Amino acid sequence: MVIFKKLANFDKKRRIFFLEKLEMNQKNKIFDHFLNVIKNTDKDEKEVFYKNIHGKLKKYFEEEAESREYLVDMDLDKSRIKIESLIKETEEEIYEALAYTENLKSKIKKHRKLMKANRWKDIKIITDNFKNIPEPPEQKDYDEDSKIIELPEPDKDIIKKENIYNCITERESRRKYSDESLSLKELSYLLYATQGVRERNDNYHKKTVPSGGARQPFETYIAVNNIEDLKRGIYRYLIFEHKLLYMKSPDNQKRLLKDAALGQEFVANSAAVFFWAALPYRVEWGYFLKSHKIILLEGGHVCQNLYLASESINCGTCAIGAYDQEKSDELLELDGEDEFVIYLAPVGKV
Ligand SMILES: Cc1cc2nc3c(=O)[nH]c(=O)nc-3n(C[C@H](O)[C@H](O)[C@H](O)COP(=O)(O)O)c2cc1C
Structure with missing residues (x-):
């Protein structure tokens, strides 16, 4: 042995x-x-x-x-x-x-x-929070000179299926999307539904999805294929501003998306792909070894909101857990250590 x-x-x-x-x-x-x-x-x-x-x-x-x-x-x-x-x-x-x-x-x-659950008592002793090490930023920094795109305020007037019961029962994973583009208003709503800020004070912010200890571990990236008034390319969602930060427009974006999703073609054929990247230290700062379970659980909340919000505007989505880690991180220019993709989901009109 x-x-x-x-x-x-x-x-x-x-x-x-x-x-x-x-x-x-x-x-x-x-x-x-x-x-x-x-x-x-x-x-x-x-x-x-x-x-x-x-x-x-x-x-x-x-x-x-x-x-x-x-x-x-x-x-x-x-x-x-x-x-x-x-x-x-x-x-x-x-x-x-x-x-x-x-x-x-x-x-x-x-x-x-x-x-499994981690032991609370041991963890409290060693967290950076306990050592009075300053809290990491709630949102990733960005260059003020970057190209910033205004998003319309989330507006419930765009909702077509108002009944929450119907949204819940009719939700399903959809892998076929029409060629119809999504409007900026619709994208704004989906971003708000998944990571929108609804409350903020000096110590924390709260979003439309729950987060363990309100530690908020995610940054959202959007690969835009077909959104009205938005250039095809890769963007980052700025939660506090409710704006998009333009990153780049790779020539072969569709191929890169397909490769990032391990060959799942429908991902590239969507109007936009949501990528959720985790910054584990935001949670580790407070919860150390307990963090990683929390972060993964939170991913589920985020994606479920995307399912339900998509359903309410006649769009479809599909959670994607089968993806290429390196290719996804590379596409979004993430270091793969302190920030990396944990989940993605294409969205399109159905
Ligand atoms: C964590 C997770 C990962 C998933 N990964 C994929 C995926 O990579 N590709 C895919 O086509 N569907 C994926 N799905 C969707 C499931 O196949 C789908 O939820 C399941 O078949 C049940 O169907 P429903 O969502 O329509 O109820 C994933 C779902 C979850 C929750």
Whole structure:
């Protein structure tokens, strides 16, 4: 077990080196352990193992469906004979697959921890808030000389479906949009519904969506494809001003959007794409390890408001969690460490 833990943390080069140095009896121990792992894992875990093996070993299991079944059904005597000859040829692959499986288990555990509540008392002691370190800005700075676009005040007159019950029941993820543009008024309303400021004092501001401790971790970026009176391009929403800050108009914006959404073409075919980027330190300042769960939960609130607000003006949206982190961050010129995309959603007329 120790060996596997060790192997799991090695990169491929070190793993091969390590295996080459192993004495034969240790190799046999590993082989026994391999069989034991197989024996002691349940059917689902074995499937994970099969999914993660590759190369010769995978081919072997695919071709030799019978031996695969022996393993799944734990008929180890039969499977042992079958795989013994193979094991010499494919040693490295087996170790890798096992190490990967072990790694996966510890990764899942780590990720699950994020979903759980963190201990309040410990956290209070170490937060920057507690140390009297000044609070980070509530909105990202910008150059006063930037091109700033005025937005119309949010106006409920644009609403076509007024009944909240209907908006809730008729909401669905929509992935087909017409060529019709959205008006600036509609964009203004959607920005207000998702991140609009409704109250502000010296200590905090409150928005149209809830935020743990009113820490407000997001900046909103909009990729404009088809909005009346607005040049195609990338913009940042200035929450306190309720204005847009123009950033750039990439030539190949549609392709960049499609790539950012891992090839999901409908994202690029929308009138606009909302990107929500998290600045984790805004929350970490007050809540340290508790922050990351809070931030992700908040993303859900924001996007749900986009769903409901879109529904009320005959538009459609679709939450996008399957996106390319690097490409999305790069498109919005985010550093990917202190600010990065966590969620996006295209909007269009339906
Ligand atoms: C966190 C999250 C991530 C999602 N990611 C995607 C996505 O990347 N692509 C997509 O087409 N739909 C995505 N969806 C939409 C779901 O597929 C959709 O909500 C689900 O099928 C239920 O359908 P409904 O929203 O119409 O009720 C996502 C939804 C959520 C909540």
